Amino acid sequence: MGDYEVLRTGVLIIGGGGAGVRAALEADGQGAEVCLLSKGPVARSGITPLAYPSLQAAFGTGDPRDNPDVHYRDTIAEGRDLVDQNLARVLADESIPRALDLERFGIRFKKQDERFFQVQHPGQTYPRNLFIVGGGFGLIHGLRKELQRRPGVRILEDFCVSHLLRDQGELMGAFGLHMRDGRFYAIEAKSIVLACGGYEELWGNTDTPPDSTGDGIFLAFQSGADIIDLEMTQYYPTVFAHPESIKGILVQYETFLEGKYLDFRLVNREGREFLPQGPLPGRDTLMRLILSEVEEGRGSDHNAVYIDPSRSSKKREEIDRLVRELLEGPDRNLKGFGIDIRKDRLEVCPAVHHTLGGIRINERAETSVQGLFAAGENASSVHGANRISGNALSETQVFGTRAGKYAAQHSRGRGYGSLPAGEIREAMQKWNGFVQRKKEGIRPLVLRRELKAVMDRYLGPNRDDEGMRKALQKVLDLRGNGLPKVEVSGGKIFNLDWRTAIEVSMTLDLAELVIRSALLREETRGHHFRRDFPETSEMPQHTLVRKRDGGIEVTHSPVSVLGP
Amino acid sequence: MGGKSIHVRILRFSPEEKRGRVDTFQVPYGPEMTVQTMLRYIYEHEDSTLAFRDYRCGRGVCNACSMKVNGKVTRSCQRSVRAGEEVLLEPANDRVIKDLVVQLD
Numbered sequence: 151m152g153d154y155e156v157l158r159t160g161v162l163i164i165g166g167g168g169a170g171v172r173a174a175l176e177a178d179g180q181g182a183e184v185c186l187l188s189k190g191p192v193a194r195s196g197i198t199p200l201a202y203p204s205l206q207a208a209f210g211t212g213d214p215r216d217n218p219d220v221h222y223r224d225t226i227a228e229g230r231d232l233v234d235q236n237l238a239r240v241l242a243d244e245s246i247p248r249a250l251d252l253e254r255f256g257i258r259f260k261k262q263d264e265r266f267f268q269v270q271h272p273g274q275t276y277p278r279n280l281f282i283v284g285g286g287f288g289l290i291h292g293l294r295k296e297l298q299r300r301p302g303v304r305i306l307e308d309f310c311v312s313h314l315l316r317d318q319g320e321l322m323g324a325f326g327l328h329m330r331d332g333r334f335y336a337i338e339a340k341s342i343v344l345a346c347g348g349y350e351e352l353w354g355n356t357d358t359p360p361d362s363t364g365d366g367i368f369l370a371f372q373s374g375a376d377i378i379d380l381e382m383t384q385y386y387p388t389v390f391a392h393p394e395s396i397k398g399i400l401v402q403y404e405t406f407l408e409g410k411y412l413d414f415r416l417v418n419r420e421g422r423e424f425l426p427q428g429p430l431p432g433r434d435t436l437m438r439l440i441l442s443e444v445e446e447g448r449g450s451d452h453n454a455v456y457i458d459p460s461r462s463s464k465k466r467e468e469i470d471r472l473v474r475e476l477l478e479g480p481d482r483n484l485k486g487f488g489i490d491i492r493k494d495r496l497e498v499c500p501a502v503h504h505t506l507g508g509i510r511i512n513e514r515a516e517t518s519v520q521g522l523f524a525a526g527e528n529a530s531s532v533h534g535a536n537r538i539s540g541n542a543l544s545e546t547q548v549f550g551t552r553a554g555k556y557a558a559q560h561s562r563g564r565g566y567g568s569l570p571a572g573e574i575r576e577a578m579q580k581w582n583g584f585v586q587r588k589k590e591g592i593r594p595l596v597l598r599r600e601l602k603a604v605m606d607r608y609l610g611p612n613r614d615d616e617g618m619r620k621a622l623q624k625v626l627d628l629r630g631n632g633l634p635k636v637e638v639s640g641g642k643i644f645n646l647d648w649r650t651a652i653e654v655s656m657t658l659d660l661a662e663l664v665i666r667s668a669l670l671r672e673e674t675r676g677h678h679f680r681r682d683f684p685e686t687s688e689m690p691q692h693t694l695v696r697k698r699d700g701g702i703e704v705t706h707s708p709v710s711v712l713g714p
Numbered sequence: 715m716g717g718k719s720i721h722v723r724i725l726r727f728s729p730e731e732k733r734g735r736v737d738t739f740q741v742p743y744g745p746e747m748t749v750q751t752m753l754r755y756i757y758e759h760e761d762s763t764l765a766f767r768d769y770r771c772g773r774g775v776c777n778a779c780s781m782k783v784n785g786k787v788t789r790s791c792q793r794s795v796r797a798g799e800e801v802l803l804e805p806a807n808d809r810v811i812k813d814l815v816v817q818l819d
Contacts, residue, residue, distance in 0.1 A: 191818050194778035195769050287775045308811075330811055332730075359770050395746035399772055480773035486792065487746070593762055640763030641730040644812040647762050 154325075154334035154574065159185035159304065160561040161554070162324055162339035164311050164366060165346030166192035168201075168286075168546030169526025169553070171293040172248075173343045175255075176554025178300045182561050185337065186297075187309040187326070189346065189361050193287070193294040195307075197347045197362055197527065198546065201286025202402055203260075203478055204271065204279040205252075205547070206540030207245040212268030212277025218242040220275050225541060228273040228432055229534025230676040231690040232379065235712040237532045240513050241541065241548050248547035249280055257292035258283040269411075269476065271404040271539035272430045279540040285478045289543065309335070310649050311365060312656065313577050314342065314373040314522070317567030321373060321521040325577055329649060332642030334578055336569055340561035341521050343553045344370055345546075348505035348527035350383070352661050354602035355610070356502040357389045357400045366528035368656040370509040371663060371697055376518040378530050378692040378707065379507035380660075381668035381678050384537055385611060386503030387436040388416075390496065391454035396487050401498050403436070404539055405476045406457050412472055413462040416440070417495075418448035418455055434536040434676045437500040441611055444499070454499035459492060466492075500611060504542060506533050506677070507667065510694075515553035518696075523557045525549035531692070531710075535676020584638045584651040591637025594651035597628055601654070601661060604628075613668055614682040622665045629658040666704045667693040718798035719743055720752060724764070725804040726813050737761070743797040749790035750779050753803075753814070765813035766790075780806040781814050 161177040163170050166188025174186045189195060208221040222242035226233050249266075253259065260267040260281035270277035282288050297303060311326035315336065323338040349364025350356040371377050388403040390396045406414045408430055415423050424443055425431070431439065444453050462469065469492055473482045477491075484491060508530035515523045526546045533541055584594075608621035633655060638647040673687040674680050694707040722739045739756050741747075747755075750770070757764045769778045774792040782804040783793050795801060809817040 190767075190769055191778065194767075194776045194818060199776045200771055200773075285775075287771070360768055393746060395748070395751075396772070480775050486794070595758060638762075641728060641812075643729045644765045644815050645763070646757065646765060646768060 154336055154578065156569065157185065157335060157337045158566065159183050159337060159339050161185075161341045161343065161557045162337055163187070163343045163345060163554070164324065164369070165196070165344065165526070165528070166190070166307065167196040167198035167345065167347055167526065168290055168293065168543060169528070169550035170343070170345035171290065171297055172547050172550030173345055173525055173554035173557065174303050175293070175296060175300065176551045177343075177558040178303050180555055180558035182558035184302065185304040185306070185339070187311055187324070188305070188307050189310055189365070191307045192297070192305065193290045195359070195361055197358055198290040199287040200359060201289070201543055203282040203285040203288070204269075204540035205245070205249060205282055205543040206274070206278045206538070207249040207280055207544060208242065208278055209246060209266050209268065209280075210276070211265040212270065216276035216278055218246070221245070221278060224273055224275055224538060225533070228536050228538045230434070230536050232382070232531070232534030232675065232692070232709060234531035234710045236513050236710055237511070239712060240552070241532055241544060244548040245544035248544070248551060251551075252289070252292065252547065255292050255296040257289055273432045273538035282543070286543070308644070310652055311369065312581065312652050313573070314369050315570055315573060316373060317570055320567055321519055322567030323569070325574060327581065327649070327652065329644045332645070334581070336574055338566045338569065340564040340566070341523065341557035343557050344509065344522065344524040344528045345526045345550060345553065346528060348508075349657070349660055349664070350502045350505055352601065352657055352664065353383070353502045353605045353609070355606050357386055357398050358502070363653045363657050364505065364660050365653070365656055366524065367508050368660045370517060370519070370522065370524065370528070371695065373519050373522065374697050375522060376510040377508065377663065377695045378510045379535070379667065380664045380695065381671050381693060382506035382535050382676060383502050384433060384504040384506050384677050385437045385500040387433055387440055387500050388457065388498035389501035389503070391450070391452040391499040392497045393487065396484060396489070398501065400501070400503065401457060401496055402477070402481065403457070404430070411476060412459070412469060413464050414457050414459045415461045416455055417458045418443045419450050420448060421458070432536055432538070437611060437677070438679065440500055450497055452497060452499070454497045457496040457498055459495070504537055506530065506535065506537060511549070513552070514556045515549050516556060521560055523553040525553040535678065581652055584636050584648060585642070586637070588635055588637040590635060592632065592635045594636050594638065594647055594654045597632045597636065597654045597658070598650060600628055600632070601625065601657060605661060609665060609668060611679055613678070613680050615669065618665055618669050622662065622669070625658060625661045625665065633658065663695045663702065666702060667695055670704050670706070720747075720795050720798070721800045722752065722756070723802045724813070727805070727810045729812050743795070747795050749781075749783055749788070749793045749795060749801065749803065752795055753790065765811070765815045767815060777818065782806060
């Protein structure tokens, strides 16, 4: 066992996506000393680069009747009464100035007559989505460029954080593995911002990149923070189910199926349309409609349905124009995979897309642990039980900024704690244990695969008590009997299996929390569908998990309503 | 899987030993295989120590998976392979961390 490096900073940001980079910019602007850790290269890892171009902000250029009050009300209504109203208020009010910040950083939005071009997606009373040129990659690429103009911000990429460190109960830093030199680091900090994304990769059926393992939520739980609504996994209704080469890439149904846009139709294997008349439903409702077709035997051979262009009311030229206008290059051109999205039927099914549960925060992005802040998909309760298109990127900017600002303020005038030597030794022992030879060693990939299979089977869109208890048993078994057998070979520098082993260790703990939360919610709401409890309770409540006396406390907690 | 396998040579670099070498793999051809999915196959089934960027935007936008394929810098997720093809993979630039993983611009 070797020793470890020690670094020091004022504000430590964990996560290099939209929320993390925005937090870093803000904390830097506040004059704090900032260090940002990212599990991969910034703008080339995490979920933000894969985001679609939508960012909600109620400028009212698409329709003059729109304003932040309507944005607020839409967010609450579509969140199925599980939204923290104070957070939704902040989101609706501040997405406008934050979008203007982005323009100042050099990120481009589509314009019409020099005004923001806005489109309307299901759940929005009026057109409210701005269109980011280059989509999520355009956003994070621009943020990264702005970050490079701030020489004071220290960036460590390919850094996997595995522990938050405490000194006599007080948060004092973070610990993890730097893949680039294969060494462990303890980083002392006065405030910490968690902004490293959702936990979609607990499932196999997902449209997210492989690094979306929810590390920040695990870290917050370990340090005693309140974690809420982990059972709320948002499905995107239409993700390619076939062919294999593009499986997991989403098809933006809001553009393809909306009558005023492409007006393609959703059909089952018999070629019949099955959506009810009226406006296009939100994601939770649409997901259920698609699953019903599949469950009742009218799905495709890959348990999917089809987006059918042949019945669109739009003429060919208009479709060409709309495709150019509303879809980004890579998403309108799948010819390399033998697909013409304007002519071919697309085989699609629901997949895990966004995780709504996470760390409980207040309007200042503070968690329940002093000095610990959270933003973006690490945080919870901005969207409740169902999220509207465009609110995810707004959330990264609004709460990323707030987290950076209040973390910087918190760090002022504070000193450093002492490094908890025992805790660090224990952590190193645990991770070094993976590289030691075992009698019957297994690769971490095996555990990852098995966890995904369990979550897909029992924690998918149809859940019940019996199945979820089986899942819990299996997860505890993987952790108790599988994890000690994990063996990693090769050197320590950029060892993918080693990183996977650390990730798997964290995701097995996180999966237990997800399952316990889902068991507690004995009702159906938004994206949480209980076969054994199909009704929606009249008293919406959060599920809450936290670490207490070394164990897991699982309980309910009321939903915050708008303060005076 | 079926058809002729792909003959892959990979320029490896071990930072611990500060040494390079070329390794050869025979990968069974699968339909719609790209250089990226082929590397994933090698990592999962042949050599757990192979280092490459396993991040997947899958749409050719992020550039994380760039490497030299037969001498030309290419996004590996967008480069399909043919049955029986011979492929030489090298890091995209000189700032190599390990194997095909480099420091990106």
